[in-house]
Amino acid sequence: MLPGLVVFRRTGVSTEAAEDANRGVRLAATQLLKSxxxxxxxxxxxxxxxARSLLRGKRSYEDYELAVQIAIAQGxxxxxLAFQEKALAVFEGSEEEAAELYLRMGYLYVLLGEFEKAxxxxxxxxxxxxxxxxxxxxxxxxxxxxxxxxxxxxVDACLEAVGDSLTLLPDMVNIYGAAGxxxxxxxxxTRLLDTxxxxxxxxxxxxxxxxxxxxxxxxxxxxxxxxxxxxxxxTANAVLAMGFLRSGEYVKADEYFARxxxxxxxxxxxxxxxxxxxxxxxxKYERACEYGEGLLERLERGEDAGAAQLSVExxxxxxQVELVPADIAQLGRMVGASHMMLGEFRRxxxxxxxxxxxxxxxxxxxxxxxxxxxxxxxxxALEDFEAALAAGVQTESSRYSAxxxxxxxxxxxxxxxxxxxxxxxxxxxxxxxxxxxxAERLRAAExxxx
Numbered sequence: 152m153l154p155g156l157v158v159f160r161r162t163g164v165s166t167e168a169a170e171d172a173n174r175g176v177r178l179a180a181t182q183l184l185k186s187x188x189x190x191x192x193x194x195x196x197x198x199x200x201x202a203r204s205l206l207r208g209k210r211s212y213e214d215y216e217l218a219v220q221i222a223i224a225q226g227x228x229x230x231x232l233a234f235q236e237k238a239l240a241v242f243e244g245s246e247e248e249a250a251e252l253y254l255r256m257g258y259l260y261v262l263l264g265e266f267e268k269a270x271x272x273x274x275x276x277x278x279x280x281x282x283x284x285x286x287x288x289x290x291x292x293x294x295x296x297x298x299x300x301x302x303x304x305x306v307d308a309c310l311e312a313v314g315d316s317l318t319l320l321p322d323m324v325n326i327y328g329a330a331g332x333x334x335x336x337x338x339x340x341t342r343l344l345d346t347x348x349x350x351x352x353x354x355x356x357x358x359x360x361x362x363x364x365x366x367x368x369x370x371x372x373x374x375x376x377x378x379x380x381x382x383x384x385x386t387a388n389a390v391l392a393m394g395f396l397r398s399g400e401y402v403k404a405d406e407y408f409a410r411x412x413x414x415x416x417x418x419x420x421x422x423x424x425x426x427x428x429x430x431x432x433x434x435k436y437e438r439a440c441e442y443g444e445g446l447l448e449r450l451e452r453g454e455d456a457g458a459a460q461l462s463v464e465x466x467x468x469x470x471q472v473e474l475v476p477a478d479i480a481q482l483g484r485m486v487g488a489s490h491m492m493l494g495e496f497r498r499x500x501x502x503x504x505x506x507x508x509x510x511x512x513x514x515x516x517x518x519x520x521x522x523x524x525x526x527x528x529x530x531x532a533l534e535d536f537e538a539a540l541a542a543g544v545q546t547e548s549s550r551y552s553a554x555x556x557x558x559x560x561x562x563x564x565x566x567x568x569x570x571x572x573x574x575x576x577x578x579x580x581x582x583x584x585x586x587x588x589x590a591e592r593l594r595a596a597e598x599x600x601x
Contacts (some may be wrong), residue, residue, distance in 0.1 A: 212241045219255075228262045235259060250279035261288065266295045283309050283319060290326050299330045306330075317343060321352065333359040350379050354387055361394035366403075369394055385411045389422065396425065405429035424478075427485055436489040443486030447502065450479065480510035488518055496525040513542030517549055529556040547577040551586050558593065567593045 215238035222231035239252055254276035260269035273289040290305035306326045313319055320343055328336040340356035343349040353376040360369035373387045392407035408429055412422050423442045430439035483506025490499035503519040506512070520535030533556035539549040554569030570593065573586035 212238055212243070215241070223259075228259050232256070232259045232263065246279055250276045254280070254285050257285070257292075258288065261292060266292050270296065283312050287319060287322055287326070294326060294329055302326055303330055303332065317346065324355070328355070328359055328362075331362075333362045337363070350376070354383065354390065357387070357390055361390055361397075364394075364398055366391070366394050366398060366400070385413075385422075392425065392429075396429065401429050401432040405433055405435070424482060427482060431485040431489055434492075436492045439489040440486060440493065440495075443482060443489065443502075446482060447486065447505070480506045480512065480515075482506070483509065484512070484515050484518070487515070487522070491518065491522055491525075496522040500526065500528075513539045513544040516542075517545045520549075520552060524552055524556065527559070529559045532556050533560070547573050547579060547582060551577075551582055554586070554589065558589070563593055563597070 215234050218234040219231050219238060222228070222234060235252065235256055239249075239256070242249060242252060253272050257269045257272035257276060260266070260272060270289065270292050273285060273292060277285050277289060286305050287309045290302045290309070293299075293305065294302040303326075306323050309319065310323055313323075320339060324336050324339040324343075327333075327339065336359045337356055340352050340359065343352050344356065353372045357369045357372035357376065360366070360372060370391055373391055377384055377387055388407045388411035392404050392411055395401070395404035395407060404425075408422055408426050412426060423446045427439045427443040427446070430436070430442065483502050487499045487501075487503035487506060490496070490502060500519055500522040503515055503522065506515050507519070516535040517539035520532045520539065523529075523532035523535065533553055536549045536553040536556065539545055540553065550569050551573045554566045554573070557563075557569065558566035567590055570586045570590040574583055574590055577583035577586060
């Protein structure tokens, strides 16, 4: 459950004024953009237009730089990039000074999500100025491009460069974690936690422990985190629930999903799918039906039925629950099977039909056939059992049930053939014995009614 994108917290983009001939204008624009009392859209827009009027005249490097700064402050990164390209075209300075511009180009492409281009510019800048922050940013870019090995090479170099400094350590751990290096991430989170001033990161370490399957340590971290902080309780419990679910400890998973569901910061529908899954796996069929029907009602209203998936959002100790599409076919199968276990065969058949609309599945056809058979809807049930047989699903049970349906429909020779097959080839002694009895009854009926 790794994040698709690593959040970039340190872009290196600055709105500081340039040293140039129009220094007063640039300082005024920068201070206006930075100062809260004046940072409203109408004033920003007027200053932006004023800066552009300068560009229409002098068009100097400094004018382009001001336009870049204003565009960045407005969040117009595409516009900032266009001005930065023009600034580069007229730039006259040393290679070292140019490297700063290359890095800014890289940062802007990062903010625009164009990682291939970002990497090219960052490579140019880092070649001249291999400072920690741009190299760390490049590691994140490489990670987003799928170059895990390159990302780890960069972050290893950054870790070596900072020595005992903890300033950028959270950013580095984020990359190790996203690259799947959870042992290394645990080691570094522990280094931060040992300072006694970074309790927010305990939940991040718990997430890594979950990925490593070290659930006892994960549980301890979550409990200690919740003792000190009341927020994020739903997410913290969901971290453990996901881990226990993955490790097959369904009772514990169910316990922690219930806690997550009751948390004030819970998004209930994001957890319902897993509540249903755990309830089904632990035989709590009423609970599976209750929450499963809640999701199905949501679907009938045309709303999205999400399922929770944990991923690291940033490196400040917070995790997010990301909604991904629920497996509706699987949901219908679990809810339908749970209704069957409760003897609610009509509803079971309806829900299993919803599942089959999403995905044709022979195992679900077998379940629906069993529900239809219990309602004495023999013709419909037979179709499902025949489909299960053709797919090799529940072979002896499907054949026996098909025999029952054919017997009720008056297709006695076919029914007898099915019972005989199960009596000879079945692996379940009880079912084999029952099939033999059914075959005897049919033969006796034939003898009495020649």
